Amino acid sequence: MPQTSIQTSTATPAGPDTPVTDAVVEPTAFLDRDLHEGDYGSDSVRAVLINRPRDALYAYWRDFRNLPTFMETLNEVRVSDTRQSTWIVEGPGGGDVELTSEITEDRAGEYIAWRAAEGSDIDHEGWIGFRDNAFGRGTEVRLFISYDPPAGVVGKVVAKVLQREPRIQARRELRRFKQLMETGEVSTSRAPDAAPRGPRHL
């Protein structure tokens, strides 16, 4: 990630309970457009604090085969080599959509970036960043997703499997990732938790 001139103060009242840390408080993507402007039409960045060590979170995500454990719409991830992988999303009628990704940057414990490779059904890019919270509250995880929503029938399928838009997708996937990392499971209330459900009353 590029360094910028925006400074965020690390000043904090030093009390006996103040956690001591060497972590750098850097500007986030929200304060610096350069950090999250995507190449594609639709994009989103989202941050979440996870109460687990940075290295463990990085390691789990870096093995892309783990992604379907918390990304509901992913059926399978096939890892071709250290850089390339294919993410298989099931569409209605059994027609799979495949996102083929290539890792463009990988810094252990810190940052993974990827973008669409040759042959991907959808043009996309994304990155995930991990950093220690400067005040001892675990790991700050930021996910960036950007893609061109395709038109036509494929577009509809993609919109559905990608949960309509990157903002919602980033929010939900980070929530499930956090649930899995902190509690060992992904929270659910799905049937047969309750009676079969009719239409929602709002």
Next chain:
Amino acid sequence: MRALTWHGKHNVQVDTVPDPQIINPRDAIIRITATAICGSDLHLYDSYIPGMSNGDILGHEFMGVVEEVGRGNTSLRKGDRVVVPFVIACGQCFFCEKSMPAACDNSNPADKADATEIAYGQSVAGLFGYSHLTGGYAGGQAEYARVPYSDYGPIKIPEGVEDERVLFLSDIFPTGWMAAENCQIEPGDTVAVWGCGPVGLFAIKSALLQGAGRVIAIDHHPNRLALARANGAEILDYHEVKVREALLEMTAGLGPDSCIDAVGMEAHGFSPDNVVDAIKTTTRIGTDRTHVLRETIMAVRKGGTVSVPGVYGGMADKWPVGAFMEKGLTLKTGQTHVQRYLPRLLEMILEGRIDTTDLISHRLPLERAADGYKNFKENQNEWTKVVLLPGLT
């Protein structure tokens, strides 16, 4: 199994539905032995809370016997008797570690959590049987319930202690206790409690146990006021007196040190689809429903505390912010951090320091739950608290 299900406004019925199953490793399935209808269930019954689906199982105050546990659950075993907190919490997030389980970051499933994030700025914890905004979890007015994160919330009950003595650990006892604790009562303080329903009664009991010198209870149902008096409160019938003036007179012009709003308003004013519109349209309705909150702020002494266990859902107009600031008040609110209080409150029950059963007016078989709802709503004076018993015929 049989379960009380929601089918729209004033329409609940006991249906046969699929049994719950273990889904996640930390789940447990509880066979329910006793469950209660809570005052806040009436918000669902009256259809004020959006995000309900036809067929949802209601009920968030329940206890029972562990029937089955997931492979990741090492603290419970089949046959344990447990009371289940109405708040679902993971025990491992930032908030749970700070002993604020009602703020749990993880228990509301990711898709459902979106709706509360839009409505409240942050998502809120999952609750049993309380709409899809708080997770869409099936409730406990049923023969069985799936309890997520069951190694953190439920508290084991020793053999030989009757269900009725411990059932309210699930909700209204800790809720009343936290309402009083939020007042930071000092010995000799005067605490005024609006609403002598089940939560108000537990707030009265708790305030006295926490050292209040006097408790003044406000309601208009004679039976509820009699219960408040029997629990050591002085009483005010708001049909007979002007509440603020009566409180000023009783406290020689000072005002109560703390005021507890155990009434709330009908929880409404948000919707997952169209939150802003919903809030705009309900703002006007909200205005005349914050009556109690306004009255507590006007009545409490300078530098005092207003504690709100009553349910509020949306936005309110006519908030007396001037009185709030000029008098230097503290406002404490929130869903109950049930898990935080359970060991201490169970001990108080076992030591006989509190009677938790005097508010129960009716015990019904689960099959008659719909009757229970109707009467609890329409005959509040006589139907002070309803306990449903799946085992009773």
